[in-house]
Amino acid sequence: MLIGSYTPWLVVVSFLVAVLASFTALDMASRVTTAATRRSTWLWLIGGGGAMGLGIWSMHFIGMLAFQLPIPLGYALGLTTVSLLAAVASSIFALWLVSRPTLPHGRLVLGAVLMGSGIASMHYLGMAALYMQPGIDYHAGWVALSLLIAVAASWAALYIAFRLRSSHRRLRDRIAPALVLGAAIVGMHYTGMAAARFPAGSLCGAAAGDGLQAQWLALVVLVLTIAILAIVLIVSWLDQRMEAQLLRLRNTDLTSSLDDAQAELTQAALHDPLTRLPNRRLLQQRIEQALAEAEQRGSRFAVMFMDLDGFKQVNDAYGHQTGDALLVAVADRTRKLLRPADMLARLGGDEFVLVVPIENDEDVATLASRIIQTVGREPLLPHQDLQVTASIGIAICPDHAASERQLMAFADAAMYQAKEAGRNAYVRFADWMNDSAEQQFQLLADLRRAIGTEQLFLHYQPKTRVAGQSVSGAEALIRWRHPQQGLIPPDRFIRLAERSGVINDIGRWALNEACRQLRVWHDAGHDGWTVSVNLSPIQFASPTLLHEVREALKTHHLQPRRLILEITESAVMRDTEASLTLLQAMAALGVGISIDDFGTGYSSLLYLKRLPATEIKIDHAFVRDLENSSEDVVIVSAIVALGHALDMDIVAEGVETAGQRAYLERLGCDYLQGYLLGRPMDPERFMQLHDLPRPRVEVAAGWKAHARPGASAG
Known part of the structure; x- marks a missing residue:
């Protein structure tokens, strides 16, 4: 027998190559599994399998090169080459197997047998490449053990690779499994070598012919194998780094996208999708914040509830697309009027809410007036002559309430009062607006019983002629002294009467009472005085109104021209053709017609020219800031010029200062009314104060009305 020996350093190198090959196998398993595309999967499978197979084959040949016999050795x-192909094929099969979604035990055992057979074939084919003569004598026991080790090593390799294939552990965490697999592969090789017996006198046929010489083959195999394995591992590492960088970029993009999505979701959750205004949820948060600030700083703010008049008709007539465009236009116009601290929100439909910090009460009134004028100023949509108006209700914290729910409810209640007053107006909340249904029902029952009794009575506010500074008559204003509650504000019971229809009975009584009192004054020598009686929109629409006026004049023997009927501009414009017919009939009767609150409605000059009115009353909103507002001076001057051109008298109401009076006289008004010239008072007091040709400018005692309603006699 030929006695063989091993070169120690080559044995060590063979072990290191086996470990490196095992390390490559584990890394390739993860690359194949996590490849992004099918094409890249096959590239990593073939490339990785080739590199891993080359590594196992190199370990085998380096181990064989470490084996020395006392004869020259070579390799066919x-x-x-066939042994190399066997190693590569086994490696590709192994990588394919561990890249499957599952690896059940039966498939694992079968794969281990096939892969172990491939590795064993590689080993024994490599031994056969020596072309030993006579042939190598193998010990059956050692051969069987080498085959068992090959299958066991393959089982361990497949199992570990499958478990680690999707792992995101660092490369160094694969060193221990690679050492185990490398030791198993080396153990299989050297067990197979131990099975080989070389008879005495044996010759290596490959060394004598064209075989590969061991001396230079060792160096080529070692350098080439390590280079290839190193290149594969470097490529894998670079790919992993690139993938990690892409993952970070994707995560960054994903985070940015999530932030954008979160911002969009927040926007959608807190804003109205049509107008992009804050919605009810954000409005509630803003009011709660304003409440906290009001409590800490002692500040005040207003909640203004705005509803569009006539929006439903626009929606029904022109469709929801036009209605939506109208809402956007209203939102844009209103938003331009606000300060940075103000907030405009949309509740839904045609309902909007403003939250406005207050420095003084005039700020709220001014803003409400500007909103009403801006919304109704001109057509809201291009190429479409569509107009709507706005009704606004105002509640103030802490004056009226100190909770979000109450402020919203009170502002809503005030807004409904603005609508019932004729629309296109703003109303500040009053306590009586919060009456419960039971309280309103009881108050209405008391009001019905009060008609015709001393509970209901008229007060008269003087109307002064500018030329001559004399009283020309009075405006009749209705009052109610409740037996338990005392004086009830007109705003409270007039609205209630209009909703219930009782206003017609009250209006009929007030018309007769005013005519009766005028008869008394005429009999006392003031036959030049007139009396103005307010008609509510409900009463103005009554089919019996003309008959009632005629009967009142006849009963009290009055000249028709001494009776002036006041109707608001907005009431006239509700049904212009019907209003024109009725007013023309009144004019034919000889009764004076006064257009009340002129300038706050939406009448056109075309209809104003057709109205048989005898006078125009300038609303107090234009008189209030006359001394400080050049715009109001221009407006009043234009109204005076317009009225005189149409042969109408001009009456200015709400005169409270001498400066206002001077302006109005200089601008050409014919008549003046206001607290400066006299407050509403009972008829006896009125007679005492104005029984002289030139009235004394005296502030008479009397109850100060919070608002003069556009209703019958006040």
Whole structure:
């Protein structure tokens, strides 16, 4: 027998190559599994399998090169190549197997047998490439053990690779499994080598012919194998780094996208999708914040509830698309009027809410007036002559309430009062607006019983002629002294009467009472005085109104021209053709017609020219800031010029200062009314104060009305 020996350093190198090959196998398993595309999967499978197979084959040949016999050794190129192909094929199969979604035990065992057989074939084909003569004598026991080790090593390799294939552990965490697999592969090789027996006198046929010489083959195999394995591992590492960088970029993009999505979701959750205004949820948060600030700083703010008049008709007539465009236009116009601290929100439909910090009460009134004028100033949509008006209700914290729910409810209640007053107006909340249904029902029952009794009575506010500074008559204003509650504000019971229809009975009584009192004054020598009686929109629409006026004049023997009927501009414009017919009939009767609150409605000059009115009353909103507002001076001057051109008298109401009076006289008004010239008072007091040709400008005692309603006699 030929006695063989091993070169120690080559044995060590063979072990290191086996470990490196095992390390490559584990890394390739993860690359194949996590490849992004099918094409890249196959590239990593073939490339990785080739590199891993080369590594196992190199370990085998380096181990064989470490084996020394006392004869020259060489290796046949053909069988050496076939052994390499066996190693590569086994490695590709192994990588494919561990890249499957599952690896059940039966498939694992079968794969281990096939892969172990491939590795064993590689080993024994490599041994056969020596072309030993006589042939190598193998010990059956050692061969069986080498085969068992090959299958066991393959089982361990497949199992570990499958478990680690999707792991995101660092490369160094694969060193221990690679050492185990490398030791198993080396153990299989050297067990197979131990099975080989070389008879005495044996010769290596490959060394004598064209076989590969061991001396230079060792160096080529070692350098080439390490280079290839190193290149594969470097490529894998670079790919992993690139993938990690892409993952970070994707995560960054994903985070940015999530932030954008979160911002969009927040926007959608807190804003109205049509107008992009804050919605009810954000409005509630803003009011709660304003409440906290009001409590800490002692500040005040207003909640203004705005509803569009006539929006439903626009929606029904022109469709929801036009209605939506109208809402956007209203939102844009209103938003331009606000300060940075103000907030405009949309509740839904045609309902909007403003939250406005207050420095003084005039700020709220001014803003409400500007909103009403801006919304109704001109057509809201281009190429479409569509107009709507706005009704606004105002509640103030802490004056009226100190909770979000109450402020919203009170502002809503005030807004409904603005609508019932004729629309296109703003109303500040009053306590009586919060009456419960039971309280309103009881108050209405008391009001019905009060008609015709001393509970209901008229007060008269003087109307002064500018030329001559004399009283020309009075405006009749209705009052109610409740037996338990005392004086009830007109705003409270007039609205209630209009909703219930009782206003017609009250209006009929007030018309007769005013005519009766005028008869008394005429009999006392003031036959030049007139009396103005307010008609509510409900009463103005009554089919019996003309008959009632005629009967009142006849009963009290009055000249028709001494009776002036006041109707608001907005009431006239509700049904212009019907209003024109009725007013023309009144004019034919000889009764004076006064257009009340002129300038706050939406009448056109075309209809104003057709109205048989005898006078125009300038609303107090234009008189209030006359001394400080050049715009109001221009407006009043234009109204005076317009009225005189149409042969109408001009009456200015709400005169409270001498400066206002001077302006109005200089601008050409014919008549003045206001607290400066006299407050509403009972008829006896009125007679005492104005029984002289030139009235004394005296502030008479009397109850100060919070608002003069556009209703019958006040």
